[in-house]
Structure formats: structure tokens, C-alpha cells
Amino acid sequence: MNTKYKDLIDQTFVFPQEEFKTENNKLFWHDINLMDLIEQYGSPLKFTYLPKISENINKAKDWFKQSMKKHKYKGKYFYSYCTKSSHFKYVLDEALKNDIHIETSSAFDIDIVKNLKKEGKITNKNFVICNGFKRDQYIENIADLINSGHNNCIPIIDNYEELELLQGQIKKKFKVGIRIASEEEPKFEFYTSRLGIGYKNIVSFYEREIADDKKVELKMLHFFINTGIRDNAYYWNELLKCISVYISLKKVCPTLDSLNIGGGFPIKNSLAFEFDYQYMIDEIIYQINESCKDAEVDVPHIFTEFGSFTVGEASGAIYEVLYQKKQNDRERWNMINSSFITTLPDSWAINKRFIMLPINKWNYKYERVLLGGLTCDSDDYYNSEQHINAIYLPIYEKDRPLYIGFFNTGAYQETIGGFGGLQHCLVPHPKMILIDKDAEGNIVTKVFKEQQKSSELLSILGY
Template identity: 40%
Template sequence: MKEQLLIHEVIDLPDEFDIKDFKLFYKDIDLLRLSKDYGTPLRFTFLPTIEEKINEMKLYFKEAIQKTNYQGSYMYYYCTKSSHFRHILQKAIQSNIGVEISSAYDIDLIKSLIEDGNIKKSTKIICNGYKTSDYQAGILSLIQQDHCSVMPIIDSKSELLHYLENLSNTTNLTIGIRINLSFLQTYPHESRFGLSPDNIMSHYHDYIKANGQVSVTTLHFFNEKGLNTGNEYWNVLEEVIRFYCRFKRINPQLTTLDIGGGMPFRSSLNDTIDLSLLVRQLISTIQNICLEEGVQEPDIITEFGKYTVAEATATIFKINEKKQGDRVDWAIIDGSFITHLPDTWAIHQEYPVFPINNLKQNYKPYVLGGLTCDSADYYPNTIDRGYVMLPDTDNEQYITFLHTGAYQEALSGFGGINHCLIPSPKHIIIDRDDHEDLQYTVFSEKQTSHHLLKILGYQK
């Protein structure tokens, strides 16, 4: 029988969990021991998860392509902005994927990975996002150095003209163009990203068609609402594919549709969303529309960020104290939601959260409170003001938030200055060695007062 645990409600624990001696084990890691050995607050990244997620998604696409006899190919890219750490990039690239970057300093990150041999000539790099002059110059230098295969995704007319004017005579340029979704009838939001369908057509005609050095192989869109079962995603997708077909008719070099990111991670262990079905729906939607339009099916690129890395990291806190609350009692953690898990506050993100020990006790509802003075520093920070169930005990209590590996350090500014000078937590990396034994490495210590005061100009 599966182990069960009560959080918001009783759930069957998935296979990666175990309860031994009333303590929670996760992927063979003794979480109580880990918390005590390394101290809290603690972030830990379990690297094998990244490879598992990438392989799982590649398999979904492979199966969908085979089952539908889809004629295009699939290529997985990891988008660096969801977690820039070297250990993450190194691990992801080992799964034979491309990398999507989005800023000037990302170019230096790529150069560093080239220098230490992680990025090879065959590695594909997509340069997305708004291109500052530094970023444009970096892209051109990467293309000219020819250490890897680089494709900028054009976001504006000035970016396109910059490459056309500065490309050396001997270099060929392959580009993608991002379509601005706000010009589509089915997309009800404003967007500043990319070019309108009309501009894509006219710029192609005016600047690219007759230019023997430049080819547009890729149409890119990103619906930031993410892939889901709701109609909006699929209606927008259909309009984009119809445009792809229109564009393909005048530009035979177009071969690829880059659908960006947006594959969900498991923010709750009760999630029933079947990702393999989503992939199948994606493939068959593209296929059916291309069939109707009489256009060859495109190769497909994805740039999955949170899907790749969220589930590889967890954050552990200790309960400092329990306090009486008017509606529900408080459990004050030894960290902060605003600074350590900023999405819980900014976009009301929820994560799977579990008590680590005392699992024999009765459970009671609590709202978790953070250490800052900000009244919004609590969890769950949702409209219905929910709660989490914790053991009803005064014993030392640890809790873990799972799947916290995407965007949280980038948003809170890893090692920077945070609200109420709450320090960045200790961060450890866990990997399996050649004998499948777990290896623990401290990536960074808990931020010191000296470091904070130095940033603020108090200390040299």
C-alpha cells in the first residue's frame, strides 16, 4: 500500500517518497538528517532529476511523433533564465539538448561553457529576448567564432538591420522571428515581444528574400500563459500555425516552429495533468492544420525552463515557533517567503509542502509565517487564504517545499540584498556517483553578515 500524508488533504505519496520511522525520505535522501547536518534554511538540488525530466519529455514527443506519423523532428532546448547555475547547465547539456539564452551576460555564460568543453560545435544556441547593443554584439561574435551553432530570434526591426549591416561577407546567418501574439485575434493580452505578422512578411520581402547570406528558418512564439488544457492556448496555437503556413508559402527556407516554454511542473502532487496527452495534442494540432493548408509539417523546438529545473530543487525550513492566530495558528519559519520563494508572494505560486519529521503526531492547520516584517510574508498566499497541515507538536519541526528550482534565485537575487536583510540560504548539490551512491557538495554557504554589509558599503 502507498504511504499517505496529510497536507491540504490526504494524498497518496508518489514513489519518490518514503516514510521511515515517522520521517520523510525523498529520492532516498533522509531529509531530517540533511536538515540537521547542513542547517536550515537550506536549498538542495538533486541533479539526476534534470536528466529524468528531459528524457521523459523527449520520450513523449518521440511517442507522439511515431503514433501520428508526424513528418517533422523534435528538439529540446533548456532556457537558462529559469536557473543559470553552472551545475544545472552542465547537467542539462549532457542530455544532448540545445540552450536558449536571453541577455548579454548569457553570452559570457555560453563562452565559459565552451571554454570548459561543455558546449561543442554541434550544440545549438538560440538567442531570444530583447537585444541590447551589447547582446547584439555578443551574438555576432559568437556566430563569427563558430564554436557552436547560433540562431538569433529577431524581436524587432532594428535588431534585424543590425545583423544585416554588421555581418561579415563570409558569414551566413540563420535566424528565427518571433511573432507578436497581440496582433492575433485569439490572444486577448498586450505584448511587446516580437513583430506583427504583417511586419514579418514585409521585412522578409524587403530585407531578407534577396539576401543570399540570411535565411529565416524558424517562426517563434511564446504564450506565457503556458501549455494547458484551456481553449486559449490551442486557439492561439492554431492562429500561429496558420501564419506559419502562410509564411512558408513565400519563404521555402522556413522549416521550424519554436513554441517557447510553458510546459508545467508539478506544483501540487495531486495534479492530474497528463503531459504526454498535451504533447500528443500539440503534435496532432500542428499536423492537422498543416494537412488542411497543404504545407509540410514543421520541425518543433521547445524552450522548457520550469519544466526542466523546478522539480530538481527543494527548500527546507525549520519552524522557529508556533503562535496563536485569530483564525488559524501561525508557524514561523526560519526563512522568508518573499525572499526565499518569491513566487509564493508575487504570483501566489503554490508548491508541494510536507513536514519532514514528527509524522506520527496528529495534524493541525497552520499558516506559515516568514521572518520579514512584511505582512504579505506568509504561505499559502492565495485568495482563499488556505493553510497547511503540520504535526501538532512543540517538538523541533522541519518542513520542505518541493519543486522550487525555477526562477526563485533569479527573482530574489541570489547572494544579494533582501528584504529585512534575510540572508540567502545554504545551497547544496546532490548527485549520484558512478556507483549510484549519493554525493553531497556544498555549493554556497548561508550568506554572512559580512557579505551583506560589504554589498551595502559598510565594509571593505
Template identity: 60%
Template sequence: MNNTYKNLIEQTFDFPQEGFEVIDNELYFHDICLTDVIKQYGTPLKLTYLPKIGSQINKAKRWFNVAMAKSNYKGKYTYCYCTKSSHFSFVLNEVLKHDTHLETSSAYDIEIINELNREGNLTKDTYIVCNGYKRPLYLENIVKLIDEKFNVLPVLDNMKELEYYKEHVNGKCNIGIRIASEEEPSFEFYTSRLGIRYKDIKNFYLDQIKEDDRFDLKMLHFFINTGIKDTSYYWSELVKCLQVYGELKKVCPELDSLNIGGGLPIKNSLGFEYDYEYMIEEIINQIKEFCVKHQIEEPNIFTEFGSFTVGESGASIYSIIDEKKQNDTERWYMIDSSFITTLPDIWGINQKYIMMAINHWDIPYHRVNLGGLTCDSLDYYNSEAHENQVFLPKYSDDPKGTPLFIGFFNTGAYQEALSGFGGIKHCLIPSPKHVVIDRDAEGNITTRLFSKEQSHKSMLKSLGYY
């Protein structure tokens, strides 16, 4: 009977699949031998595979363009990247290589915009969609972009925000309005805390915007926190949004763009299934049908994809440093880092990721729990967080005594920001080293160390000891 780890994966999932294959019992990630990367840099290790970012952007553009062509949709499509998903320079520079626009969330985002412009990686033609609740410094920085003739489009989160622009903007300015959408039925609150209520938007435009020649309302922003899913909740909220757009368009002819936010999902297991083409075609068809029915022009479509853009480019790699059998049924594999400090979404929102062994695919497996190094009882990963039971090779069965390495994949969005990259971590667990992987013009793999593992000196300096 074959009961190796390789047999388990191949019999349970459609494997190999895009981005993953096994050669000589070792896992390859986008044709990269991960054990070679481990030999060079060690573990724990974060890595970013830059070509995946462009691949994701181009996929989405193709899906939307095909959907628009099929329905003879007249509006244009604009792809924006949410900078909050990952602010790293290597991510933003890669994003901007693919005719992509940006969405910001805070005052310091604007400083990144300025730096990218100074470096020549971002032109003033790039859309800068400014979202979020805006404190004074954010508002001030947005106005500076307007004064410097950037293609900036602030999206009003509340009615008071407009007062600042009226007081400080001298020339013409395009603006948007964010709808305060209803939350998912299972959520604790009925309505999003962000945006302006459906019923207030039209009167707000007529009373505060219409007669001021400096401002053109160009965009209605629609965002669903749970993402773009084929649920009655999503479709009903889209219908409400279109109704507001239709009413507003009749009194605001310059309105020409609908921002349907972000939220395309990414693979969180080897068994992940999502029909991207169907969802996008259905969204475009519904918008088209609404516009034809109400005899209004079809809006330009904006999307803001963060996790979808950068999530599948990332991986986190660990060594198993110990095996502990605490009772008759619970077997623990201890990793050389912490889930709380390196993959905080596991701990915070029970986020699921693709998890696989990197080596020892020819060895029998058993069910395990994975434990992190902090003293927190919640620093673990098992069937409660995973899509199914966690099975890994019996690494102690390896006759050569080679350590077992494991990888968590599609971890490229939000984790460094939420864990506080380079800052103080729980139990002073250091931030792992971060490696950036790219391909040169001939397609050859290149690697570079972006950041070393955090040192005790940097921690003590942050804590005031130096």
C-alpha cells in the same frame, strides 16, 4: 480515531507518489532522508537534486518522439533549456549531459555559453537560440558567436534588430522571428510586448530578408506566457501561429522549424493532474493536420522548457522556530527565514508549491499560517497561496521536543535569480546555504555544499561599509 499528519496526507492525496515517501515518520525526497541532510547542514537550506533534471529532459523527449511516431510526423524534435530559469553551473552542466540545446535571454548569457565551451561541456554544434529584446552588448555578443561559427540562431524580437545584423554579420546566418501572440483574455494587455505582429511578418520577410543572401529565415517562434494548457485560448493561438507559418513557408522555402516555446507545467500540489502525453500528441497532430491540408512540409519542432527542466529538482527546507496564537482562530508557525527573500514567487505571483512536514508524521495536526521573519505583513504562506488549507503537525506535542522541519518542493526554477542570489535581501535576511545532491556511477547519493549561508561581511561589503 486516527488523526495523525500521516493519516491526513494519505487520506487526502494519492500518497506516496513519485519523489515522495515516508519511512519511520520522516519524509524522503527521491529516496533521500531529508532529516539526515538537515542534521548535516542545518536550516534554512536550499537543495538541488541533479538526477531529476535529466529525468525531466528524457521524459519530454520520449513524449514528443512517441507522439511524432504515432502520427508519422516527418520533422525532428529539439529540446532547448531556458538558461534564465537557473543559471547555476551545476544546472547547465547537468542539462548538457542529455543532448540538450540552450535558449538565452541576455548579453551575459553569452558569456556563460563561452565559458561552457572553454570547459568542453558545450560544442559549437549545440543550438543557441537567442531570444529577448536585445540591447547593444547582447547584439554584439551574438555576432561574435556567429563569427566564431557557433550554431547560433537569433530570434528577431522587432524589425529594427535585423538592421544590426545586416551591418555587422559578414558570413551566413540563420535567423528566426518571434510572433507577438495575443495575451490571455484575463490579462491587462491584448498583445505581447515581445515579438512582431502577425500581420507584419510576411511583408517584413519579403521586404527585408528574402533578397539578402546572408540570412536564412529558419524558425518561427511561438510563445504563450501562460504555458501549454488545454484551453481554447492556447489552441486558438496555435492555429493563428500555424496560419502564419503556412503563409510564410510558401514564400520562404528555407523556413523549416517551429519553436512552440516553453511552458509545460510542473507539480504544484500533491493533487496535481496534467496529461502530458495527450497535450503533446494533440499539438503534434494539429501541426501535422495543418501541414497535410496545406501541402507543406512538417516543420522541425523546438521547445524551450525552463521550469519543467529544473523546477522539480529543487527544494527549500526550514525549521519552525516558534508558534504564535494571535487570536482565537489564527495560529502562526514562524520559519527561520523569509518567503519574500527565498521564495519570491509566493509573494510576487501567488505561486503554489508542494509543502509538507519533513518529520513528526505520527503526531496530530492542526491548521496554521506560516510566517517569515521580515517585518513585511505579506511575508506569509497560508490557504490564500496554497492549494488548500495549511495543516502541519502539532510539533509542541512531541515528547522529545524535536523541532518541526518543513519543506517546499519543486522550487528549483527562478527563485534564486528573482531573490538576488548572494545579494542584499529585505531586512538583511541572509541567503540560505545551498546543497547539491547527486548520485555516483553506482547510484550512491553524494552531497556537497555549494554555498554557505550568507555572512554579515558579504552584506556589508555590498552596502559599501568595507
């Protein structure tokens, strides 16, 4: 009988996969023996595999290169990283090895840019695209960056007052973009995004506020939808509306030469995940190219802002199953040695799914379980996986520890969870390690941050 956990995976998915395989009933991720990590660093454990960041950046660059060549597209492509996905320096250091650009969303982001400029990681040639609602400190920091000579800093106008605020602080001619307030999906509680300026108002706004202002040069139209790039009628409808606005604006604004199509590439959240990235890029380039050709306007340079796609698949978390509670005749609760609320906040806040697999015991029989965190909060659980709204794991044994891993957790989880700060029920944040390769291609690891200590939390609390 095929009753072992490895049989379940083999029967349900194509396995092994690009990043996952097993040897001696232990899970390997990007050829890294995860049990070795546990033996060296313990658990709970957070980890980031830095080469994956560069890998995904260069995949996207290659996809756009192929599509632009196929359609004889005359514009250029610029890959930008959304810092809000993960602000950690090790992420920016790795990403910036690949000739990319930066998208910011708040005032302190600009301080990160300045820091990276001092180190030579960013130069005046890198585009810094400043998104978000801007007031006071953000405006001041953007102005300071432009006044210092960073002419490729492009603030994206989010509302009618921002242009005047920028003009009051910036002492030289500067470039701007305008963000389109896209319509949201029908299931949303509101019709139009709170960010940006309405489709119908953009051309008139340009003619009224920018066209005759010799200090301001409109360079970019910015488009982004909350649900990201998906092959559905909603996405294509919004994209075509965006292209239509670009064409109308280009006809009255000769300096406009760039279209920012935002981001939102999905990342793998299941062993059954499928997404044809090349097809989507191919179709986007085709639609822009043909529409501009029909309208007899020059095609724009294409900017993207990939955050989760850049960093999401580079990270994971490992927990130990401490104990199993049988609350009734059907439900078995596997209690982990950390908290989902603090370490994977998207799992409970927006019901986000991550790839979850056992690290060991693949040759054991499996059982259906629920996963519970350490806090005393009823929402601290994980209850759905790729196995049709159920979690199956190797059987729990008190004297033989079971370790489980959550993968592709690199975007947003640390900042939303409040890395280095207070944690719910004072459950400490896990140890974090970085994984890289040396010049010979060997795996090297180092501790980025030890697990939080009681003294750190008590200090924040004023004790």
C-alpha cells in the same frame, strides 16, 4: 480516530507518490532521508537533486519521439533549455549531458555559452536560440558568437530594427528566426504580448526585409504564450494561428524549416497535480502534421524551450518552525527561520504555490496554521496550500522541533531573490547543497554555497 497528520494526507491524496514517501514518520524525497540532510547541514537549507534534471529532459524527448512515430511525423525534435530559469553552472552541466540546446535572453547569457564552449560542454552543433529584446551588448555578443563560427546561433527577431542591428555587426551569412507576438488571455491588462511581431505583419516583414537579402536566411518561426502549454481553448486557438502563419510563410520562404513552440510545461505544485503531457504533445504534433498536410507544405522541425520543466522539480527548501504566535482565538502563526520574500519570492510576488510538507512528526496530531517569515514585512507569509486554501501541519511543540519542506522550487527563485546579494531585512540566504549519485548509484552531497555571512552583506553595502 484518524487525527494524525499522516491520516490527513492519506485521506486527501493518493500517497505515497513517485517522489514522496514516509518511513518512521519522516519524509523521504527521491529516496533521500531529509532528516539526515538536516542533521548533517542544518536549516534553513536549499538543495538540488541533479538527476531529476536529466530525468525530465529525457521524459520530454521520449514523449515527442512517441508522438512523432505515431503520426509518422517527418520532422525532427530539438529540446532546448531556457537559461533564465536557472543560470547556475551545475544546472547547465547536468542538462547538457542529454544532447540538448540552449535558449538565451540577455547579453551575459552569451558569455555563459562561451564559457561552456571552452569546456567542451557546448559545441558549434548545439543550437543557441537568442530571444529577448536586443540592443548594443546583446547584439555585439550574438555577432561575436556567429562570427567565431557558431553557425547554429539563431537570433530571434523581436522587433523591426533588430535585423538591421545584427547585419551591422555580423560579418557572414547568418540564420534568424521571427517571434510571433501572440495575443494574451482575455484576463490580461493588455491584448498583445510586448515581445515579437504581429501575426499579420510577419509575411510582409519577411518579403520586405529578408527575402532578397543574401546574407540572411530565415530558418525558424517562434511561438510562445505567457500562460504556457495548457489544454484550453485559448492555447489551441493561438497554436492554430501560429501554424497558419508558418504555412503562409513557408510558401514564400523555402529556407524556413523549424517551428519553435516555446515552453511552459507545468510542473507539480500539489500532491493532487494532474497533467497529461503525452496527450498534449500528441495533439500538438497531430495539429501541425495535419495542417501542413492539408496545405501541402513540409512539416517543420519542432523546437521547445523548457525552463521550469527542466529544473523546477529538482530543488527544494527546508525550514524550521522556530516559534508559534497565537494572535487571536483562531490564528496560529508558525514562524520559520528564514524569509519567504527572499528565498521563495514567487510565493508572495505572484502567489505561486509549491508543494509543502512536514519533514518529521507525521504521527502527530495536526492543526491549522499560517506560516510567517522572519522579516518585518507584512507580506512575508505563506497562507495557502493544497488543502483548500489552508495549511495543516503537525502540532507545534517548543521542545520538539518541526521542520517543513517546500518542493519543486528550482526555477527562478534564486535569480529573482538575488542569490549572493542583498536580502530583505538582511536575512541571510540559506546554505545550498547539491545532491547527486555516484557511479554505484549511491547518494552523494556537497555544499555549493554556505549561508551568507554578515561580512558579505556589509561589504556590498559599503561598510
